[in-house]
Amino acid sequence: MARMVTTQRKVISTAAAWLVGFLIFFPILWMVLASFKTELEAFAIPPSFLFFHWTTENYVTVQERSDYFHHALNSIIIAGGSTLIAMLIAIPAAWSMAFSPTKRTKDVLLWMLSTKMMPPVGVLVPIYLIFRNFGLLDTRSGLIFILCLGNLPIVIWMLFTYFKEIPKDILEAARMDGATIGRELIYVLTPMAVPGLASTMLLNLILAWNEAFWTLNLSTLEAAPLTVFIASYSSPEGLFWAKLSAASTLAIAPILVLGWFSQRQLVRGLTFGAVK
Amino acid sequence: MGQITLQGVQKSFGPVHIIKGADLDIADGSFVVFVGPSGCGKTTLLRLIAGLEDVTGGAILIDGRNVVDVPPAKRGLSMVFQSYALYPHMSVRGNIAFGLKMAGIARDEINRKVESAAATLNLTPYLDRKPRELSGGQRQLVAIGRAIVREPKAFLFDEPLSNLDAALRVQMRLEVTRLQKQLGTTAIYVTHDQVEAMTMADKIVVLNGGKIEQYGSPLELYEKPANLFVAGFIGSPKMNFVTGDLARQQGATTIGVRPEHLKVERDGQGGWHGTVSVAEHLGSDTFLYVDAGPQGMLTARYIGELDLHPGDKVSLIPDPARIHRFDDSGKSIHA
Numbered sequence: 001m002a003r004m005v006t007t008q009r010k011v012i013s014t015a016a017a018w019l020v021g022f023l024i025f026f027p028i029l030w031m032v033l034a035s036f037k038t039e040l041e042a043f044a045i046p047p048s049f050l051f052f053h054w055t056t057e058n059y060v061t062v063q064e065r066s067d068y069f070h071h072a073l074n075s076i077i078i079a080g081g082s083t084l085i086a087m088l089i090a091i092p093a094a095w096s097m098a099f100s101p102t103k104r105t106k107d108v109l110l111w112m113l114s115t116k117m118m119p120p121v122g123v124l125v126p127i128y129l130i131f132r133n134f135g136l137l138d139t140r141s142g143l144i145f146i147l148c149l150g151n152l153p154i155v156i157w158m159l160f161t162y163f164k165e166i167p168k169d170i171l172e173a174a175r176m177d178g179a180t181i182g183r184e185l186i187y188v189l190t191p192m193a194v195p196g197l198a199s200t201m202l203l204n205l206i207l208a209w210n211e212a213f214w215t216l217n218l219s220t221l222e223a224a225p226l227t228v229f230i231a232s233y234s235s236p237e238g239l240f241w242a243k244l245s246a247a248s249t250l251a252i253a254p255i256l257v258l259g260w261f262s263q264r265q266l267v268r269g270l271t272f273g274a275v276k
Numbered sequence: 277m278g279q280i281t282l283q284g285v286q287k288s289f290g291p292v293h294i295i296k297g298a299d300l301d302i303a304d305g306s307f308v309v310f311v312g313p314s315g316c317g318k319t320t321l322l323r324l325i326a327g328l329e330d331v332t333g334g335a336i337l338i339d340g341r342n343v344v345d346v347p348p349a350k351r352g353l354s355m356v357f358q359s360y361a362l363y364p365h366m367s368v369r370g371n372i373a374f375g376l377k378m379a380g381i382a383r384d385e386i387n388r389k390v391e392s393a394a395a396t397l398n399l400t401p402y403l404d405r406k407p408r409e410l411s412g413g414q415r416q417l418v419a420i421g422r423a424i425v426r427e428p429k430a431f432l433f434d435e436p437l438s439n440l441d442a443a444l445r446v447q448m449r450l451e452v453t454r455l456q457k458q459l460g461t462t463a464i465y466v467t468h469d470q471v472e473a474m475t476m477a478d479k480i481v482v483l484n485g486g487k488i489e490q491y492g493s494p495l496e497l498y499e500k501p502a503n504l505f506v507a508g509f510i511g512s513p514k515m516n517f518v519t520g521d522l523a524r525q526q527g528a529t530t531i532g533v534r535p536e537h538l539k540v541e542r543d544g545q546g547g548w549h550g551t552v553s554v555a556e557h558l559g560s561d562t563f564l565y566v567d568a569g570p571q572g573m574l575t576a577r578y579i580g581e582l583d584l585h586p587g588d589k590v591s592l593i594p595d596p597a598r599i600h601r602f603d604d605s606g607k608s609i610h611a
Binding site: 167169170172173174175176177178179183187188191192 | 326328347348349350353354355357358359361362363364365374375378379422426
C-alpha cells in the first residue's frame, strides 16, 4: 500500500516537473517554430502549431540582409575576451581574499556586489560620453572592456566561494611537504579548483553572450554582436516575426549548444558548497 | 636526530597573547604530548614549531639550530592534521609521494620508499585508490604515511585521532605509539584527551591559558601535580578538592584526593561521612558521587562492583599518603 502511494506520487511529481519544464521551454520552441513559418503564418490566429508550410526562406533572407557570421564572430570575440580578462583579474583577487582575508574582506566583497545593484541605465550617459571621447563607440575592445567590468563582481564572488571551500589544512600540508607557492598552485590548488573555474567561466561566457543593454547602446555595426543583430529585426519598418525568430534562433544556437553540453558542469558549479 | 628546544617562545595575534613564553626541552626520540583544555594554545604551539605560524618572540631550536626564520618545509618536520588534509585529487601513492617529489628525489627511489611506507602501515592494497574511497582510519594512515616517508626529524600530530570513532581511536592510538617506538623518531602530539596523553606519552606538557603548567612523565604528573590545575586536569574522574578547616588542619589552603584513593565504607567510622547521590556501576569499577556535607560533592572510585545505591550512607577514608596539599596560589606543597 505504502509503495503504491510512493509510485503515484512519483508519477504526479514527474508529470508536474515535465509540465513546468515544458512551460519554460515553450517560448524557445515557439520561436524556433515561428522561424520556419512564413510571415503570414507567424501572425495567424489561431496559430498553427506544427501543421504549417515549413520553409527556410527566413534564414536565407536573414543571411542576405545582414551578415550573421560577422556578428557571431563579434559575439565570440566579445564574450570570450571579456571572460578571459575577467578571469585573469578575478583569480588573484578571489585568491587573496579567500586565503589571506583581512578585516575588510567582507566589506570589499559587499561593495563589489553593490555595484551590481544599480540599474546600468543609470550610468548610460556618462559611460556613453566616455566611450565617445575615447573613440570606443562601436569597437570590440570597448565592449570587451564594459562587459568585463560588468561581470567582474559576480566572477570574483563566485571564485571566492569556490576557493573558500578548499580547506586551508591541505595547503598547509603542501607547504609542510615542501611545495613552493608556485608548485602549490600547480599541483594542489588548481586541480582542486578546476570545477569551480570552469563553471565560473561558463556562466560568465553565457552572461556576456546574452548581454544586450550595453551592446545595443554602444555598438551599431562594426563591433555589433548577435544581440544587435536580433534587435535589428524589430525595426521601424515593422515587426517581422518570422525573420526575428530566425535571427534569434541563429543567435542563441551556439550558446544553447554550449550550455547543453556543459550543463552537468554548470549545475555542479552553481551548487558547489551548498550540496556536499 | 630530532632534538627540539623552545626558548621563551611567544605568540600574539594582535593584542591577544596566545603563548606567553614557553620553555621546553624535547629529547631526541621521545614522544611528547601537549595536552590542555581547548583554547590553551597547544595547537598554536605546535604550529609555531612547524613553522605554519611565525613566533612573536623567542627561539625554536631543532638540533641546536634556531629555525624561527626557516620555512616549514626546510625544518625537516612532518605534520599529521586532524582533518587528514589529504590531496583529494591524488591517489594514495600520489599523496605519500608528494613530499618526495617536491624534494626532487628520483622516481625509482620514491617508489621504493612509498611502497615500504605503505607496507609498514598495511596500505599496500590501497595505493591506487583516491582518499574519498577510504575509511576515516585509512585516511589517517595515509596522512601518517605521508609523514613517515620523508624520514623527518620529528612528527607533529595535531589531534590526529579526534575525527575517528571511539573503538578505532584506541586501535590507532596503539598503532601510532608502536610506529613511533619502531622508528625512534621524535614526536610531538597535541590532544585534549588526557587518556591519550597518559597512554601515549613519554612526557606530557600540560598547557593552560598559553602557559606551560607542568612538564613531566605521565606518572609524575599523576603523583606529583605541580598545582591545582594539573591536579584537576590529569586523572579521571577528576581529583576531589576540599577547602576550609580540613585543609587548614593539614597546613594547606586546599587538599586534593583522587577518587581512587578514597576508601569506601558502608556506615563506617572515621573519614568523611556522606550520602550517595549517584552510583555508576561499570562492572569493573563503581563510581560514587557522594554528598559529603561540609566537604561538598566527592567522587569515589571503587575497583570492582560495590552494591551501593542513591541514598545509602557511606564514609570515605582518604589514604593519608595520597593527600595532595596546595597553598594559596594553588601551588603544590611538598613535605
